[in-house]
Amino acid sequence: MERYMQILRGLREDNDLTQQKIAAMLGTSQSMYARYERGANELPIRHLIALCKYYKVSADDVLELRKKQ
Numbered sequence: 001m002e003r004y005m006q007i008l009r010g011l012r013e014d015n016d017l018t019q020q021k022i023a024a025m026l027g028t029s030q031s032m033y034a035r036y037e038r039g040a041n042e043l044p045i046r047h048l049i050a051l052c053k054y055y056k057v058s059a060d061d062v063l064e065l066r067k068k069q
Helices: 005-015 020-025 031-036 045-055 059-063
Strands: none
Touching: 005 031, 005 045, 005 059, 020 031, 020 045, 045 059
16 A cells, blocks of 8 residues: 555544545545555545645645655
């Protein structure tokens, strides 16, 4: 599984949310969201943006784009 999907799954679980709840927020099915979390399908950028806004995190943090110090 790709690292960013592990981060998004962790955010979902840390907030005690189901895949169904997140899928509904994104306007997709639970099975499609599960495929995103497994890395079977690429997460559309619009969903990444929506998830970052929902969890109040930066896309840089989710995608681990910031340099580690």
